[in-house]
Structures are given as C-alpha cells and as structure tokens.
Amino acid sequence: MKFTAQVQQAGRTATGIEVPPEVVDALGGGRRPKVSVTINGATYRSSIAVMNGTYMVGVSAQNRALTGVSGGDVVEVGLELDTAPREVEVPEDLAAALEVVPEARAAFARQSYSHQRAHVDAINDARTPETRRRRIAKAVEMVQTKARTEAG
DSSP states (O other): OEEEEEEEEEEETTEEEEEOOOHHHHSOSSSSSSEEEEEEEEEEEEEEEEEETTEEEEEEHHHHHHHTOOTTOOOEEEEEOOSSSOOOOOOOOOOOOOHHHHHHHHHHHHSSSHHHHHHHHHHHHHHHHHHHHHHHHHHHHHHHHHHHHHHH
C-alpha cells in the first residue's frame, strides 16, 4: 500500500506518519499490525500504533537518517504487512552472560522483540570494551530483577 503523508514532529525529537484508516484496513493485520515501511527507497520494520484515535507509524532518529527525512517533509510511504518473525541477534558476550544466570536467560527469552532489541542496541552502541561489559552486566541485572518481580 502506498500513500503520501507528512512526517509529523511531536515535541523535540519524536516523529511519525499518520496512516489513513483505509490503509490499515487494507493491510488486514488488525489495528496494530507489524509493517515494513519504505520511504525514499529505504525500508525498515515497525508497527502501526493508535495515538489519540489516529493510526501512526513511528520514524525514529535512526530511521530518519536511513530514509533521509525530517519532521515536516511530505513523503511517499510504502507499507506492507510484516509477517516475518522478529528475532534479535544476541551478541555472543551477552548470550554467555545470560547462560550464567538461567533465570535471566529464560526471562530474556520471554521479553518482547522491542525489549530484547533495546538491550542489544545499548550493548552494541558501546564505544569501549569496558562500557560494553557494564552494559551487559546491567542488562542481565535488569532482566533478572524483572524475572524475580514476575515470580512474585
């Protein structure tokens, strides 16, 4: 499905594109479908969300850089239903740290794609080995704490 829309800016950095209801209906994936978004020939994965009764697809800073768009730009948007599994490639050092704490490993596996990706992105964005080690330790601790909280 293709349509033309303006990249809307909300606040200082948040941007998104309003998706017409007829496009959401035509996709056939429900009210909050996972989609592949194509803008200016670049494609990224996202989900349609409902915000204040309006269907929106986010355009993160990373995806603005990928697609070359800014808030206020009018763009042609291609949307396709994304039915491919969403799996995060876990770095070896994080996987090894999770193996040491079985409850953390299991809790990490239960987390949503976006939560897993947030941990992995933070680790992969570390500029020094020491920062990477700290972020891995923090991720394991956060996942372990959440597992304990869920267990009651």
